[in-house]
Amino acid sequence: MAKVVIFGVLDTAELAHFYLTHDSDHEVVAFTVNREYLKEATFWGLPVVAFEEVETLFPPSEFKFFAPMTGRKMNKNREKVYLDAKAKGYEFISYISSKATLFGNEIGENCFILEDNTIQPFTKIGNNCVLWSGNHIGHHGVIKDHVFFTSHVVLSGHCVVESYSFFGVNATIRDYTVIAEGTLVAMSASITKNTEAWGVYMGSPAEKRPTPSYKVY
Known part of the structure; x- marks a missing residue:
């Protein structure tokens, strides 16, 4: 406490x-x-x-x-x-819902993980991440610092999510995919291959848009 x-x-x-x-x-x-x-x-x-x-x-x-x-x-x-x-010298708590499903995962500080998230075995989550309700986080993955998942995102197994990435509702990511730093995956987008840093990806299959993510969100 x-x-x-x-x-x-x-x-x-x-x-x-x-x-x-x-x-x-x-x-x-x-x-x-x-x-x-x-x-x-x-x-x-x-x-x-x-x-x-x-x-x-x-x-x-x-x-x-x-x-x-x-x-x-x-x-x-x-x-x-x-x-x-x-x-300023503060230590941080993380909140992990009692209604989330975990398997002894390594999770960093200042994370906010809400109900109905399933985080499969051998997946690690870094510091300062948010997982809103209802996501599926596949096995043997790595989610680095300062990442935001909205809801009902499916991140398949063995994915790597680099820092500053953002996932819209109902996004789907294929297994063994690398989500590059600062990637914005739009609502309902389907990612089937590695992304490029600070890219915005929309559609199914997703295509990269010309405007960088830091100018969009």
């Missing part, structure tokens, strides 16, 4: 508060946002404090951190908060 400070006061932070409260041994004690977005003093009956001074009010020696953010800017926003909080 840890006493946890959550970054954010929007939907994802609200959901994190719900899941941690109802499906973990952790205790949420506060929320934090960048000072420019600090509009209310409380959220869900808990204090909201400026991120710029959070370590003085909730010292890293006593509290842990959770930043369950969206994949905007190809996960770069979430990476920045993760690294900034780490620089």
Whole structure:
């Protein structure tokens, strides 16, 4: 059990508060946002404090951190908060739903893994990843840091997902595929071969679009 400070006061932070409260041994004690977005003093009956001074009010020696953010800017926003909080000295929790199916998988810190995810044996997940509900993550795969899966994605066996990638709803990835850094796999896209870094892939079979992912999302 840890006493946890959550970054954010929007939907994802609200959901994190719900899941941690109802499906973990952790205790949420506060929320934090960048000072420019600090509009209310409380959220869900808990204090909201400026991120710029959070370590003085909730010292890293006593509290842990959770930043369950969206994949905007190809996960770069979430990476920045993760690294900034780490620089303040915080350790991170991960939330893994009790309704997810795992097999002793190696999973990093600051991961947000919701209900009905199936993560098959021998697959590893890095730091600062989000797996929304209902994904199938195949065996012997590697998912690196700062990756976002929406829902009902099928990642087949022996795949490698490089950092900053993003998967839309109902995307399907063939076995032994390498998803290059910063790949955006669109909703319902079917990936049958290795992707190129910062590419946007749409359709079935998927084709690469000319605009790079960091200019799209």
